[in-house]
Amino acid sequence: MAFLLLFDGLGPGRRTSTIGAVRWSPPSDCSPRTECGSVIVPKDYFDPTAGTASIAIARFRATKHPKKGTVFLNPGGPGSSGTRLATEAFANLIGEDWELLGWDPRGINRTSPQVQCFDSQIDFNLFVANTVLEHGFTVAFTSNLSDPVIEAQLVEQSREYLVLQKTQAELCAKNMGNELRYMGTATVVRDLDIMAKIFDGEDGKINYWGTSYGSVLGAYLVNMLPHRAGFVVIDGIEHPADWSTVPQHKWSNNILASTEKTIASTSKPAGPAACPLAHYMDEPYEQIQARLESFFDRIALAPLSVPFGIRPGFITSGAARTVLLMFLLRPPQWADSALAFSQAMKGNGTLLFNKLATPRKQSTPHYDLARLAVTCMDSLPPPSSPADMPTPEDFATEFIKTIREVSPHFGSSVAISTPDAGGCQYWSQRGPERFKGPWNTTLEWPMLIVSNTMDPVTPIENGLRMNALMPNSTRLIIQDGPGHCSTATPTPCTENLVRGYFAGILPENGTVCQTSYDYFPI
Secondary structure (H helix, E strand, O other): OOOEEEEOOOOOOOOEEEEOOEEEOOHHHOOOOOEEEEEEEEOOOOOHHHOEEEEEEEEEOOOOOOOOEEEEEEOOOOOOOOHHHOOHHHHHHHOOOEEEEEEOOOEOOOOEOEOOOOOOHHHHHHHHOOOHHHHOOOOOOOOOOOOHHHHHHHHHHHHHHHHHHHHHHHHHHHHHHHHHHHOOHHHHHHHHHHHHHHHHOOOOOEEEEEEOHHHHHHHHHHHHOHHHEEEEEEEOOOOHHHHHHOOHHHOHHHHOOOHHHHHHOOOOOOOOOOOOOOOOOOOOHHHHHHHHHHHHHHHHHOOEEEOOOOOOEEEOHHHHHHHHHHHHOOHHHHHHHHHHHHHHHOOOOHHHHHHHHOOOOOOOOOOOOHHHHHHHHHOOOOOOOHHHOOOHHHHHHHHHHHHHHOOOOOOOOHHHHOOOOOOHHHOOOOOOOOOOOOOOOOOOOOEEEEEEEEOOOOOHHHHHHHHHHOOOOEEEEEEEEEOOOHHHOOOHHHHHHHHHHHOOOOOOOOEEEEOOOOOOOO
């Protein structure tokens, strides 16, 4: 690795940082059985005067030799910390002859600079509390969507949503300044390139495993640097073309494509002892769903007060739908969801509200809007004229379209369950590099795509699209089951195929793995 010296941007007389230097932390600072520290990289790969950034890393060492190399792990978000993934559990999935390196991408957790738009996590929690950012968009399930009153209500809620997004963007611009420029996914790919060379040598390939937004990062990696890509697995596919070129307020038409299939999949045979929403053993799901819809409509007109939750508050119809969508991501939590909703339908909304309003814990160091920062550096540049920005009426139109055509239950929920589904038009910062395809590269070794048939936010359609774009450079595994990413309901079939892939065994394209899971245990 060739080392370069760059001025760190801290002022005259301050030290310089060595690009490629690895700074290891004392073992007491690391999780058990891991090494942790940081890697020094250029803050801007196209401007040496910008200084350096510090990328937090955690490494789980290979326990079988000879080792094959390093696999970089990303849990998605964007905004989630990858250092927590360097564990024995992932060694069991990927192979004990691989070194596993989890890292915190730009702006996130212990990587520096962090995205710190609010002075503290408490300030951010207070900003969100009791606003549309917490309660979501409310529209009665039985509403006549052609009624101008319904559209007017959605317009008014969208107006509040947009002004809150504008406030966040202005606060970030003031408190972060030009640091926001360096949070984009293309820059993270450059970080992967330099880290792979550090840990596996100049000729070492970039091996990678990522889920959800991590699938976007994986797609960027193989299409930006196809000659550098090694073993690459992406699970729970967000389509990179949509990510980089479709305005955020139009995302829900794609994101929610499998959501109704997911909610229908919750209709497993169970009685009241296992599923408190059921009134009797093997009650038809349609009857349970009708009671849920009645509950949504009831609190659309009169929100449910919650005086004794994690803090006093209330639950709107939009909030209840959002919590249900969040539960759908994780089938092991469906029994907890049934209990929370059954109690709320009887007038006690404490469990439901606590799921919604649990504040994000104070982290050290504090970071907050990293998800928006990454998304907004990747997204379309803001319109040159304010007159061309999406309006509250545009948001309401998209919500109504999605409710009608895609998801009657959650068509207006994605703007809250996906916090970066709006607002980038207010972010004036532009990164040094924005990649927008093409997405049909040719690879020496095919990338592995994993998709669930009933993923509520990264639908199977996206996996099929990626596979069709790169027919000779991808293999697709279809896990026939619900939940967000295959890891939501792990199955030996999928796990064995992923482990086999990292051992050099390519599965047949379109291989289907069945799931078997007791969603409502007694």
